[in-house]
Amino acid sequence: MEKKLFEKTISEKTIFNGRIIDLVLKDVELPDGKTSKREIINHPGAVAIIAVTESKKIVLINQFRKPLEKTIIEIPAGKLEKGEDPLKCAKRELEEETGYKPKEIEAVTSFYTSPGFADELVHIYFTDKLELGEVNRDDDEFLDVLEVTLEEAEALIEKQLIHDAKTVYAIQYLKLKGGLL
Incomplete structure (x- = not known):
């Protein structure tokens, strides 16, 4: 400093x-x-998961966001509980929201969402090793699960249906990795 x-x-x-x-x-x-x-x-922080299926599709969710008064498509994510380990939270949130459990998961990066006025730190994880688990959403959580190709995700960004930083970051990360090889 x-x-x-x-x-x-x-x-x-x-x-x-x-x-x-x-x-x-x-x-x-x-x-x-x-x-x-x-x-x-x-803010206690959050996690977000870049999850890719065996068929090379990106797992996304479509969810209404009240501050925006619209639905947007995002990578699965969730808020950390106070003192919660981000890796544990990432595994939990992915299964709760999508029904997929990661067999393996790796940390990608962490970033501050709006450092001009907030201390929220989002931890991003990646997995392409998934197995079926159980959906167990919060009582006030309503969403649809989507699976799209990298090209379809890019088109969703262009249409501003994907309209949040963590998800745009995820798509760019996958492109830089060479796509969904």
Whole structure:
């Protein structure tokens, strides 16, 4: 961390404690000595899984997203429980949402979704070794499972049916790996 860019927290106040996020207002001292306010969303983090079937299809879900007021197509993903191991969460979420269990799974990367105002870190995993398990979705979770080729996924991006960063990242990752060999 570069000390010359550091913002010192002077005070903080929790504005909202929710089931998924907390909103915190921080007063900070800027590097030039002036002060400012930062609205920060604290999130426990999430996982997302790039899953490819034996027939070389990408497993996706179609789900309504209330903040967008529309459905979008995404790779399977889910929120970490406080203190939960991301690998364990990835295996659980993939099976709960799609009915597929990974026989093998590997970490790909992690990234911050919106570091300007949130601390959410998403851990991305990859598997192309799947077996059937059991769907066990949350009571408030309604979605359709899709299996598409890499070319079909690219067309969904062009049509903005795939419209989120983690899924676009997943498709690019598969392309860079040489497709679904």
